[in-house]
Amino acid sequence: ILSASATSQVTLQVGGGLGILMPRSNYGGSTIEYYRGTKYGLSNGINLQAKARLRFIGLSLVGEVDYSSLRNSGNSEPNQGRVEVSQKLYSLKVGPELQFKLPALPVTPYLGANAAIHRFSGETTFQGVSKVPSATYVVQSASRLGIGASGGVLLKLYESLFLDLGLHYNLMNISGKSWEDVNPLQDQRLDSYLALNDERDPAFLPNDDKHFIAAQRAIHSLLLTATIMFSL
Secondary structure, three states: OHHHHHHHOOEEEEEEEEEEEEEEEOOOOOHHHHHHOOOOOOOOEEEEEEEEEEEOOOOEEEEEEEEEEEEEEEOOEOOEOEEEEEEEEEEEEEEEEEEOOOOOOOEEEEEEEEEEEEEEEEEEEEEOOOOOOOEEEEEEEEEEEEEEEEEEEEEEEEOOEEEEEEEEEEEEEEEOOOOOOOOOOOOOHHHHHOOOOOOOOOOOOOOOOOOOOOOOOOEEEEEEEEEEEEEO
16 A cells, blocks of 8 residues: 555656757857857757656656757957857756645646756857958867756646746856867967867967967856656
8 A cells, every 4th residue: 555655656757848048148149259259159049858757745856858059140350250150059957846736726836956967069160250260160079067947837738748838047067167279289269269168278368369268158048948748
């Protein structure tokens, strides 16, 4: 009897959905700021996710796999040069979630937190940009550890079908920041764009055209999601 009772208190939901990822902190900005090395110059992008929720008595464990695509284009300097920057982001998140039952209503609010691994990759195209040869360059992939917080509501559509509407804030590089020189045998401005380079350039000097990343760059994002969840 005890075993059957405990099993009835454990439920599993799985599903998938869409979202909008909005860069925050140094992750957004303009292509001019990207050229200067202060921000990444990315605009809002599309997000796809798969999600699972294992619910125990009063608490849930949530796992999520995300894919996001972001890009932006514009000048490298006022009325000069052309920059197109794009990035692909893969995220694996896991963490606890607390739900709040509302009697007689088909709506369940929730709050959650997570630890995450984020994988960044992308490419940048320069055309007519000062001090950078015109071409399309692949940006070296990099992984960072992050944390996040979320809140949202579960809307019951049918007996085992739910719409999960969520708002998530992610700090995506709280650990692992680095500055990498992809071409150590060459000293050129281009090197700063060929890796994520979210740490200060150790060779930075004021007014140096080749070593211009003067400070750490924080990668944050705000994510809006709509996910269809099925109870199994």
